[in-house]
Amino acid sequence: MTETSSKMQYYGDYNLLLIDVGNTRTKVRIIKDSFKKDVSFPTSEIKKNIEKFNPNSSVIAVSVVNKATEILKTHFKNIKFITAQTNLPIKINYLTPQTLGTDRIAHACGGLLYGNSFIIVNAGTTTVIDIVKERKFLGGWILPGIKLSSQCLYKFTSKLPLVENFTLNNFYEPGNSTTECIEKGILLFTVSSIQKVKKTFNLPIILTGGNGKLLTNFIKAKYVENLTLNGLEVIANFSSQS
Ligand SMILES: Nc1ncnc2c1ncn2[C@@H]1O[C@H](COP(=O)(O)OP(=O)(O)OP(=O)(O)O)[C@@H](O)[C@H]1O
Ligand SMILES: CC(C)(CO)[C@@H](O)C(=O)NCCC(=O)O
Known part of the structure; x- marks a missing residue:
């Protein structure tokens, strides 16, 4: 522990x-x-x-x-x-609220500490990009996380090694070795996806998750270490007051 x-x-x-x-x-x-x-x-x-x-x-x-x-x-x-049916300080706009990851609900509520409209990037096992606009959760994108992507390349190919350390601070130039190509490929995929969402919605980004700190090297964002727990605290305070 x-x-x-x-x-x-x-x-x-x-x-x-x-x-x-x-x-x-x-x-x-x-x-x-x-x-x-x-x-x-x-x-x-x-x-x-x-x-x-x-x-x-x-x-x-x-x-x-x-x-x-x-x-x-x-x-x-x-x-x-917590479920999508809990008394929440946000509205949930999701076609299948019963299948919505409840960590995503907590993130959206935790984000209210910084504003009413934002993009959440949870870079954990998966990379999840979600949109909250005027206190309404609009859904988002679920991508394989950084470590998971690396494990998949290793597991389902014969020649690719397992890359565990992501240490680069520039990935726009082509990779020049096998490990560099893998590292740059995964970072390009992750960061470009986030940048595309940023360009489309033009909202501030809140970054969290085990790989959130790494991504602050590439993305302008507010990094919050325990956004999920903060969100649970927001929900607890909200339900005790309403
Ligand atoms: N000390 C650590 N232990 C485990 N994973 C770590 C650690 N530091 C960074 N990581 C990275 O963080 C990822 C896990 O992040 P996090 O704890 O946010 O994920 P999680 O528990 O799966 O949460 P979520 O389900 O929200 O993605 C791992 O895939 C790994 O790449
Ligand atoms: C996407 C993860 C794995 C992120 O932790 C989690 O939120 C989850 O299992 N979600 C279920 C699917 C959904 O959110 O629609």
């Missing part, structure tokens, strides 16, 4: 837990009065990590991993999962 401060401990006594289960990592925000702390761990290890939290805690969660959702439901007696 990774923490922003102190050592790992039993998290037994607090007012509220916010949980974001992503395909790669699970993030937890512990809130007790004005005290806040974020911790994270691999989603593949959710069972053993979640046992460190008091089952009687109040929990608000989003999860995009079905198995992890079941583990959370079993452990916590008082857990609320």
Whole structure:
């Protein structure tokens, strides 16, 4: 478990837990009065990590991993999962709200801390680009994430190596070696997609996710480390006031 401060401990006594289960990592925000702390761990290890939290805690969660959702439901007696039907500070305009990733709902709500209209780029396992216009979620684009793209090229070809470190700060010149071609190809695909959306909608970009920091080298954006957890906090405050 990774923490922003102190050592790992039993998290037994607090007012509220916010949980974001992503395909790669699970993030937890512990809130007790004005005290806040974020911790994270691999989603593949959710069972053993979640046992460190008091089952009687109040929990608000989003999860995009079905198995992890079941583990959370079993452990916590008082857990609320955000859905498109939750009382939200935004409107959801999506043809299939029942299939909409609830992390995307949280991102859209977290973005309200910076304005009412924006582009969200969540560069995690997948790269998701979403549009919120005047507090209305309009949908977006789901792309393979940076690491996933690299793993696919490696897995489904005979000659391509696995490229794990993305260290370039320029990818517009052609790549000059196999690893450079892969790195530049994935960055070109990711960054050009985001730039095209920016050009079309001309809204400010909010960038988040495990690869968000890397993309700040190429895209003018506000980088927010834990946008999903911030969004859950916005939703919690909104429903307590309305
Ligand atoms: N410490 C880390 N552990 C795991 N992945 C990391 C780490 N740092 C950067 N990454 C990159 O971040 C990606 C995971 O990002 P993130 O945690 O936002 O994804 P996630 O848990 O799948 O969330 P989402 O489902 O919203 O995409 C990985 O694919 C990897 O490329
Ligand atoms: C796209 C991901 C994987 C991003 O985390 C997640 O939001 C998800 O599983 N979404 C379901 C499909 C949808 O949002 O329409």
